[in-house]
Amino acid sequence: MPSIETASQPLVSLRDLHLSFGSNHVLKGIDLDVQRGQAVSIIGPSGSGKSTILRCITGLLPTQRGTIRVGDTEVDKLANEAQRIELRKRVGFVFQQYNLFPHLSVLENLVIAPRKVLGRNRADAEQEARALLAKVRMEHKADAYPGQLSGGQQQRVAIARALAMRPQLILFDEVTSALDPETVGEVLTVIRELTEEGMTCVLVTHEMRFAEEISDVVYFTENGLIVEHGSAEQIFQHPTSERTHEFLRHALGDAGRRPVPTGDPFLLSNISRYSLSV
Ligand SMILES: Nc1ncnc2c1ncn2[C@@H]1O[C@H](COP(=O)(O)OP(=O)(O)OP(=O)(O)O)[C@@H](O)[C@H]1O
Ligand SMILES: [Mg+2]
Numbered sequence: 001m002p003s004i005e006t007a008s009q010p011l012v013s014l015r016d017l018h019l020s021f022g023s024n025h026v027l028k029g030i031d032l033d034v035q036r037g038q039a040v041s042i043i044g045p046s047g048s049g050k051s052t053i054l055r056c057i058t059g060l061l062p063t064q065r066g067t068i069r070v071g072d073t074e075v076d077k078l079a080n081e082a083q084r085i086e087l088r089k090r091v092g093f094v095f096q097q098y099n100l101f102p103h104l105s106v107l108e109n110l111v112i113a114p115r116k117v118l119g120r121n122r123a124d125a126e127q128e129a130r131a132l133l134a135k136v137r138m139e140h141k142a143d144a145y146p147g148q149l150s151g152g153q154q155q156r157v158a159i160a161r162a163l164a165m166r167p168q169l170i171l172f173d174e175v176t177s178a179l180d181p182e183t184v185g186e187v188l189t190v191i192r193e194l195t196e197e198g199m200t201c202v203l204v205t206h207e208m209r210f211a212e213e214i215s216d217v218v219y220f221t222e223n224g225l226i227v228e229h230g231s232a233e234q235i236f237q238h239p240t241s242e243r244t245h246e247f248l249r250h251a252l253g254d255a256g257r258r259p260v261p262t263g264d265p266f267l268l269s270n271i272s273r274y275s276l277s278v
Contacts, residue, residue, distance in 0.1 A: 011036045011200055012069070012070050013068075013069045016066035016067070017029065017031075017063055017066035018030075019061060020064055027049050027052055027063075028225050030049070030221075030226060032229075035200075038200060038216040039201045040201070041214075042204045042219045043204075043208065043211055043219070043235075048222045057091065059075045091169055091171065094159055094171070095158075098151065098154035098155055100158060102145065103145075106157050114129075114164050117165070130142065132160040132163050135160065136160045137186075137190075138156050150183055151183055152182075152186045170199060172203045175187060176205070184207070206251070208251045211232070212232045216232070228241045236248060
């Protein structure tokens with residue numbers, strides 16, 4: 001089958017996407033595009049469908065209507081689990097819960113999927129894992145176990161683990177929500193650096209100032225619909241919808257009181273760069 005993928009097409013494209021859980025109509029016609037290299041944020045009230053959108057992109061949920069395309073994969077038409085696994089090799093997903101394998105060391109957490117799923121040899125997989133741990137400033141914990149790490153450290157390892165699969169894009173769902181305020185910054189720093197390097201990212205977050213800072217495009221969702229989308233400046237500074245305005249006024253009432261955490265500037269200046277294959 002010839003590839004329909006071209007450089008000008010969005011990497012992710014959702015059209016008129018509908019999804020219900022029983023009688024609960026959760027997504028009511030979502031249109032969303034992510035271009036290669038973009039950082040796209042989805043913001044909106046609790047229950048508005050943000051996580052459901054991300055799960056749809058990974059092929060985890062059966063949709064009722066509309067289309068989902070990731071690269072040249074028509075996600076809504078995937079017929080079996082083997083095809084969905086193929087898709088998930090290309091789409092990294094980091095959640096609020098760190099979900100590392102507790103019985104494996106940090107290094108092994110990064111090595112296992114590239115070896116088992118991508119068939120890479122141990123030496124290569126380990127070398128790349130160590131480089132990725134350096135990238136997220138966790139190389140000194142390569143032999144530790146997840147239970148010995150702070151939440152922020154675990155989340156940085158989870159991001160490195162996603163990168164170890166060399167994904168085309170990474171989805172971040174509230175990755176800092178469960179963290180102490182002091183460790184939020186170190187995780188946001190890693191995400192900021194990835195976006196600066198051109199990693200394609202879709203981010204669901206309650207860190208509004210961070211979303212404003214790093215996003216190329218912001219979508220505001222409410223009640224299963226996209227209320228509006230636009231550049232970060234458009235949405236945060238000049239929202240056209242009264243609902244967006246009201247939501248941001250409340251959200252920034254909290255976030256606005258504190259600056260975006262930036263992590264440890266000493267470590268930032270020493271980051272070892274690792275070129276991503278995207
Ligand atoms: N597995 C599920 N089974 C049934 N209903 C679900 C399921 N997952 C989500 N829902 C419902 O779908 C709606 C949207 O949920 P979703 O988790 O996408 O919202 P969200 O915008 O991510 O909210 P939050 O900001 O609280 O994370 C909610 O009404 C939720 O109760
Ligand atoms: Mg959610």
